[in-house]
Amino acid sequence: MKDEFITSVGVWGQRHYDYLKKHSPTVINVMRMRGTLLPYLQSVDDQANEMFSQLVKQFAEKEGVTEELKCRDQMAWVCAMNNIRDRANEIILNEVIFV
Numbered sequence: 001m002k003d004e005f006i007t008s009v010g011v012w013g014q015r016h017y018d019y020l021k022k023h024s025p026t027v028i029n030v031m032r033m034r035g036t037l038l039p040y041l042q043s044v045d046d047q048a049n050e051m052f053s054q055l056v057k058q059f060a061e062k063e064g065v066t067e068e069l070k071c072r073d074q075m076a077w078v079c080a081m082n083n084i085r086d087r088a089n090e091i092i093l094n095e096v097i098f099v
Contacts, residue, residue: 005038012052013045016097048096055088056081 006014020028031037060066063080070077 009041010045012048013041016044017041019098048092052088052092056084059084
């Protein structure tokens with residue numbers, strides 16, 4: 001079965017779908033038959049996006065990565081934010097996507 005609908009799901013939902021397709025194809029087939037696959041993937045995507053935003057905000061506050069730093073030293077701010085986003089990404093992959 002073609003997976004054309006997957007383009008309407010965000011990146012996190014697509015990653016979870018790829019994981020399920022590889023590790024639990026039966027789950028995908030059952031959800032397709034029930035018509036719950038697309039809403040489920042959209043829900044996972046929404047949950048992951050919200051979690052990502054919260055984690056980035058919390059890490060930035062905790063580590064003092066502020067707009068002031070951005071004005072004062074842009075490269076330090078970019079490096080710190082990239083590090084924060086990478087860590088948040090790993091947390092979401094391990095706790096939401098690959099489960």
